[in-house]
Amino acid sequence: xxxxxxxxxxxxxxxxxxxxxxxxxxxxxxxxxxxxxxxxxxxxxxxxxxxxxxxxxxxxxxxxxxxxxxxxxxxxxxxxxxxxxxxxxxxxxxxxxxxxxxxxxxxxxxxxxxxxxxxxxxxxxxxxxxxxxxxxxxxxxxxxxxxxxxxxxxxxxxxxxxxxxxxxxxxxxxxxxxxxxxxxxxxxxxxxxxxxxxxxxxxxxxxxxxxxxxxxxxxxxxxxxxxxxxxxxxxxxxxxxxxxxxxxxxxxxxxxxxxxxxxxxxxxxxxxxx
Amino acid sequence: xxxxxxxxxxxxxxxxxxxxxxxxxxxxxxxxxxxxxxxxxxxxxxxxxxxxxxxxxxxxxxxxxxxxxxxxxxxxxxxxxxxxxxxxxxxxxxxxxxxxxxxxxxxxxxxxxxxxxxxxxxxxxxxxxxxxxxxxxxxxxxxxxxxxxxxxxxxxxxxxxxxxxxxxxxxxxxxxxxxxxxxxxxxxxxxxxxxxxxxxxxxxxxxxxxxxxxxxxxxxxxxxxxxxxxxxxxxxxxxxxxxxxxxxxxxxxxxxxxxxxxxxxxxxxxxxxxxxxxxxxxxxxxxxxxx
Numbered sequence: 001x002x003x004x005x006x007x008x009x010x011x012x013x014x015x016x017x018x019x020x021x022x023x024x025x026x027x028x029x030x031x032x033x034x035x036x037x038x039x040x041x042x043x044x045x046x047x048x049x050x051x052x053x054x055x056x057x058x059x060x061x062x063x064x065x066x067x068x069x070x071x072x073x074x075x076x077x078x079x080x081x082x083x084x085x086x087x088x089x090x091x092x093x094x095x096x097x098x099x100x101x102x103x104x105x106x107x108x109x110x111x112x113x114x115x116x117x118x119x120x121x122x123x124x125x126x127x128x129x130x131x132x133x134x135x136x137x138x139x140x141x142x143x144x145x146x147x148x149x150x151x152x153x154x155x156x157x158x159x160x161x162x163x164x165x166x167x168x169x170x171x172x173x174x175x176x177x178x179x180x181x182x183x184x185x186x187x188x189x190x191x192x193x194x195x196x197x198x199x200x201x202x203x204x205x206x207x208x209x210x211x212x213x214x215x216x217x218x219x220x221x222x223x224x225x226x227x228x229x230x231x232x233x234x235x236x237x238x239x240x241x242x243x244x245x246x247x248x249x250x251x252x253x254x255x256x257x258x259x260x261x262x263x264x265x266x267x268x269x270x271x272x273x274x
Numbered sequence: 275x276x277x278x279x280x281x282x283x284x285x286x287x288x289x290x291x292x293x294x295x296x297x298x299x300x301x302x303x304x305x306x307x308x309x310x311x312x313x314x315x316x317x318x319x320x321x322x323x324x325x326x327x328x329x330x331x332x333x334x335x336x337x338x339x340x341x342x343x344x345x346x347x348x349x350x351x352x353x354x355x356x357x358x359x360x361x362x363x364x365x366x367x368x369x370x371x372x373x374x375x376x377x378x379x380x381x382x383x384x385x386x387x388x389x390x391x392x393x394x395x396x397x398x399x400x401x402x403x404x405x406x407x408x409x410x411x412x413x414x415x416x417x418x419x420x421x422x423x424x425x426x427x428x429x430x431x432x433x434x435x436x437x438x439x440x441x442x443x444x445x446x447x448x449x450x451x452x453x454x455x456x457x458x459x460x461x462x463x464x465x466x467x468x469x470x471x472x473x474x475x476x477x478x479x480x481x482x483x484x485x486x487x488x489x490x491x492x493x494x495x496x497x498x499x500x501x502x503x504x505x506x507x508x509x510x511x512x513x514x515x516x517x518x519x520x521x522x523x524x525x526x527x528x529x530x531x532x533x534x535x536x537x538x539x540x541x542x543x544x545x546x547x548x549x550x551x552x553x554x555x556x557x558x559x560x561x562x563x564x565x
Contacts, residue, residue, distance in 0.1 A: 116381075
């Protein structure tokens with residue numbers, strides 16, 4: 001077990017006070033309205049706030065806020081690769097790293113990358129790789145670092161969107177922006193872009209269809225670059241869920257495009273007086 | 275994943291063959307290679323299984339230990355997966371080389387079993403909030419020739435079927451503390467119901483068609499694959515796209531349908547085979563690792 005000697009850690013056995021709660025946390029009613037006023041069974045994504053170019057040291061960066069979920073992403077590169085093998089000679093390499101800040105979730109996490117973080121990093125890499133023109137950067141490496149500041153549901157989907165925005169801000173050549181969208185299926189109804197409570201709240205009735213699905217989509221090319229689902233769902237539900245997620249991505253596309261155009265205009269030199 | 279180098283001419287050959295539903299070794303696009311399954315080969319475990327799928331060989335050992343249940347789920351036991359890519363499989367896995375692949379495989383296994391229906395975790399509880407059975411499922415890759423997910427999931431299902439958990443009962447001793455007693459009879463044990471344990475099917479997209487059970491050469495020609503885990507009823511518990519390419523939504527729908535069909539068809543013969551092997555009892559000739 002790797003130990004972290006740099007930080008002062010609390011006592012060995014410390015627990016979250018919510019475990020000692022007398023009455024169980026209120027379960028979100030299955031077919032009732034959603035807590036933040038959005039609709040069930042409709043492609044109702046949270047309004048997003050995106051900004052590019054926050055971190056001046058990084059080649060490209062982006063910050064996204066959707067409801068209470070806050071993430072930021074920095075892109076460094078293209079820079080020289082450390083390892084050189086044959087594939088590196090022909091095209092570039094993409095490395096991703098996704099971390100959760102310890103204060104981001106309801107329960108304190110650790111700074112050391114757990115297996116869930118590694119899993120997300122791998123998913124992020126698989127989703128972004130098809131969109132990048134890596135053959136234009138032989139012998140180089142592009143590094144994408146995502147930090148989740150607050151986890152309020154559908155973190156992976158927003159991380160994908162944020163990372164592709166940061167890559168575009170860094171000027172890395174891409175075929176298209178990659179957008180992420182996720183849904184949570186509960187019995188017969190689904191919720192798009194679930195919040196943390198909706199994601200982790202499994203209804204007491206063990207219905208047949210229960211699970212979550214995250215899709216990474218390239219809107220202009222109509223290609224799915226990332227897909228991940230868990231839980232137990234029928235194949236029809238899964239297919240319908242993928243369609244819903246792609247619709248959600250189409251809804252998000254104009255917002256992201258506008259944010260990117262704004263950042264480019266801001267960064268461009270003022271028109272010369274002639 | 276361990277890779278092989280494939281020349282352009284070989285790629286074209288494989289692609290054209292698959293387009294006409296004929297793979298290099300003569301199989302159809304949805305046929306599996308020759309599969310051999312054997313259980314109960316490692317005597318120190320509570321359950322074990324070895325699966326050989328073509329040239330891929332996977333050994334799974336299940337050990338049951340008594341532990342403390344998770345705080346949020348006090349009346350359920352749980353499973354812990356660990357996948358070890360041994361350096362025997364390919365020299366790439368020497369040292370820490372296989373760690374990345376091992377983490378990816380175990381993370382996917384956690385997702386596959388992350389639902390209420392696959393295993394009855396409540397039956398693994400001994401006393402609420404204090405003791406429960408923790409099943410440590412350890413997977414060892416002996417040989418790697420493509421299609422690791424499928425072989426591992428079949429081996430896990432066989433190993434869990436073979437697992438014999440000793441029966442315990444709790445007694446309170448003089449001071450009121452709980453004491454756990456294992457029954458003396460080695461045959462007095464609890465079996466796990468593996469009816470709903472899913473099997474994973476990997477579909478590789480090669481050209482415009484998809485293939486099941488791809489060899490390493492076929493994998494080198496594909497840009498992306500879809501992993502789908504299916505139960506015997508046809509419920510999908512986990513899907514995941516792997517690989518550095520992108521897929522058309524239409525292909526994804528086609529592939530999930532094919533995956534569900536192939537996966538569903540896998541369960542019945544597997545359970546029949548496992549029950550047949552179990553029924554042979556002491557008369558069974560152990561093949562072991564010699565073949």
